Amino acid sequence: MEFQIQEPILVIGLGGAGSRIATGIKEELGSDSLVISHDPKDLAGKSSRILINTSPIINPSAYLIRGVSLGAEKSLVEKIEPYSTVIIVANLAGKSGAALAPVVSQIAQELGKNVLSFGIMPFKFEKDRIFFSGVSLKRLKANSDCTIIIDNDALLDSNPDLTPDACNVITNAALMHVVSTLKNSALPLRTNILSTSKDIPDIEDSLRDSLKMLYEDVPPKNIKSALLYVMGGKKVPIGTLNSMVNTISGIFSNDSTRVSMSVANGEKSKVVLLSSVDGETRFDRYDPLGIIPKENTLDWDEPEASVKIDLELEQIE
Ligand SMILES: Nc1nc2c(ncn2[C@@H]2O[C@H](COP(=O)(O)OP(=O)(O)OP(=O)(O)O)[C@@H](O)[C@H]2O)c(=O)[nH]1
Ligand SMILES: [Mg+2]
Known part of the structure; x- marks a missing residue:
């Protein structure tokens, strides 16, 4: 089964990075976009936007941003309703993106839309974000038909410079x-991991680095298919392209692993690998309780959130 993209398409950007990338995607696809954040700066100059207003608190926790966003459900439904496909770009390494991704994806799924989501995962040194982004990713995956994970940390791990x-x-x-x-x-359909390399002249080195980045996140046996994009591939000899496909097929060595290749024009040559995975990935370990199956989790239906209530209580010392 494959993910179906049907027009009209709405691209939703969450948080600062999400909004920036969503605007780029909107231009590429010629679709509509919507940006959502708790930070007015992220929304400046965007025509379709929803501000999650946590004022008077200016440094809200992610749980509070999520709690306040539940109040915006009606306007979210109105904005999403007219579209067939929703593409969500969530920076799960940021506060807004990780807070809002479960809420927005759930609404899109409940409205019966085709949901494609991109989730950006944090660097390892962003220790305070790992847990929250792990839980958020789990929910985003559950609410999407297809999820593409971009792991900042895996790229940095394989390119420490x-x-x-x-x-x-x-x-x-x-x-x-x-x-x-x-x-x-x-x-x-299902979960995909995006991996690539930095700019290096040799295309086969670029493939090797992309595989290294992929292996940071998932064991080879869990890779079910791979799509190899060769940028600048029209300048690469056919023999090299052929041997790259053979290399990958050999490495995955599972007969059912499908490898396909798409060659694109480009100035620099580089490999981008999109691998679809089944079973455990590194992100499942970001949430220590993640091993508990969904059906044994009592409060799974609603994502955790805190609400803003101004209680008129005297402070008792
Ligand atoms: N891959 C990628 N990661 C990014 C980008 N921008 C930010 N990040 C990651 O997100 C983390 C937080 O960056 P911010 O600029 O605060 O992102 P934000 O989306 O505005 O997040 P909040 O303000 O916390 O909602 C960074 O440390 C990176 O890990 C981007 O353009 N690409
Ligand atoms: Mg920000």
């Missing part, structure tokens, strides 16, 4: 590349 900013440039470009081919190539 990169700065966080350089990592963002690389992963955002890889994400945009997948988006630009959405209309021509099929996406498998």
Whole structure:
């Protein structure tokens, strides 16, 4: 089964990075967009937006942002209703994105939309975000037909010399590349991991680095299919392209693993690998209670949130 993209499409950006990337996707696909954040700066200049207003608190917790967003459900439903496909771009490494992704994806799913989501995972050193982003990803996955995970940390792990900013440039470009081919190539349903390399002249080295990044997140036996995008591939000899497909097929060595290739034009040559996975990934370990199956979790239906209540109680010392 493949993910179906049906027009009209709404691209929803959550948080600062989510809003920026969503605007890029909207331009690429010629679709509509909606940006949602608790920070007015993220929404500046955007025509369709929802501000999650936590005032007077200016440094709200992610749970509070989520709690306040529940009050915006009606306007969210109104905005999403007219579309067939919803593409959610959530920066799960940020507060707004991780807080809002479960809420927005749940509404889209309940309205019966085709939901494609992109989730950006934090760097390892962002320790305070790991747990929350893990739980948020689990819910985003459950509410989406297809989820594409971009793991900042895996890229940094396999390229320790990169700065966080350089990592963002690389992963955002890889994400945009997948988006630009959405209309021509099929996406498998389920969870996919996006991996790539930094700019290196040799395309086979780029493939090796992309695989290294992928292995940070998932054991090879859990990889069910792989789509290999070769940017600048029209300048690469056919023999090299062929041997790259053989290399990947050999590594996954599971007869049922499908490998396909899409060659794109481009100045620099580089590999972007989109692998669909089944079973455990590194992100399941971000939430220590994640091993408990859903049916044994009593309060799964509603994501945890805190609400803003101004109790008129005297402070008792
Ligand atoms: N891949 C990628 N990750 C990003 C990008 N921008 C931010 N991040 C990640 O998100 C983390 C938080 O960055 P912020 O700029 O605060 O992101 P934000 O979306 O505004 O998040 P909040 O303000 O917390 O809602 C960074 O440390 C990175 O891990 C981006 O453009 N690409
Ligand atoms: Mg921000």
